[in-house]
Amino acid sequence: MKRWIACAAAALAFAVPVQAKTILFVGNSFTFGAGSPVMRYRADAVTDLNGEGIGGVPALFRTFAEELKLDWKVSLETSPTKDLSWHLANRRTVIAGKWDVVLLQGYSTLDQARPGDPTRHLAAASDLTDLFRAANPTVSVRLVSTWSRADQTWQPGGHWYGQDIYRMAADIAAANCSARNPGLGPPIGVGAAWSRAIRTGLADPNPYDGIAPGRIDLWGADHYHASSAGYYLEALMIFGSVTGVDPRRLGRSEQAARALQIDPDRAVALQRIAAIELKRKPCR
Numbered sequence: 001m002k003r004w005i006a007c008a009a010a011a012l013a014f015a016v017p018v019q020a021k022t023i024l025f026v027g028n029s030f031t032f033g034a035g036s037p038v039m040r041y042r043a044d045a046v047t048d049l050n051g052e053g054i055g056g057v058p059a060l061f062r063t064f065a066e067e068l069k070l071d072w073k074v075s076l077e078t079s080p081t082k083d084l085s086w087h088l089a090n091r092r093t094v095i096a097g098k099w100d101v102v103l104l105q106g107y108s109t110l111d112q113a114r115p116g117d118p119t120r121h122l123a124a125a126s127d128l129t130d131l132f133r134a135a136n137p138t139v140s141v142r143l144v145s146t147w148s149r150a151d152q153t154w155q156p157g158g159h160w161y162g163q164d165i166y167r168m169a170a171d172i173a174a175a176n177c178s179a180r181n182p183g184l185g186p187p188i189g190v191g192a193a194w195s196r197a198i199r200t201g202l203a204d205p206n207p208y209d210g211i212a213p214g215r216i217d218l219w220g221a222d223h224y225h226a227s228s229a230g231y232y233l234e235a236l237m238i239f240g241s242v243t244g245v246d247p248r249r250l251g252r253s254e255q256a257a258r259a260l261q262i263d264p265d266r267a268v269a270l271q272r273i274a275a276i277e278l279k280r281k282p283c284r
Helices: 002-015 056-067 084-090 119-135 150-154 167-177 190-199 228-243 255-259 264-278
Strands: 021-027 072-078 101-104 140-145
Touching (some): 056 072, 084 119, 101 119, 101 228, 140 190, 150 167, 190 228, 190 264, 228 255, 228 264
Parallel strands (some): 021 072, 101 140
């Protein structure tokens, strides 16, 4: 009798479908893929809480998950040129809810009026973390550390002008690492992955003087936002960090790269860069 009950219980447990994990992306143009085909990529595969038909980096995440048979329900709330304070003040009721994972991507220079100053950015990140943890105490909230902007580095008037191309990404990462809310998990080093791609010669460091033969331009035409390849690397870093899956498992036949016309060799090279960077601790 006991054996029958145990078998029946096991069968019932097997019959109950495993609930998909939920992830929410909160950000701006760096999240929704401005200036590239990524912006409208597979918008029907994700839930845009603003109803604007955005696919973006969240849709790349969803594609990677599907390819590796991982069940993720992906949502996003994005608005161009906005920082985290804006989302907190204007989208609180839209984004509040019980999520398993939330990714927060702030303004590219941390503060639009005071580039490099993390005060406003970190305060909003902390308040948003408290908001999400009130709904789900076990939620994983992560900041996304973005890349160095070529226009901010190579052009007079840029806040990082006169410094090397790695400095801005390092400063953004350091700011995110200084967050003090214990509910915030380690930031995701997208900018560090970009810097690694440049240091290793895979990507070009300065689009203003032309792209060296065989190298990838990670920036878009404005030298500010990302190209499809740049957003692809961003998505690989987020996917690997959130799921714990080595992005190299996606391989040469990865579907998003094909749809975005990223050469298979370059897709594999970007996967390798992400895999190496994911082994590093984002904060030391």
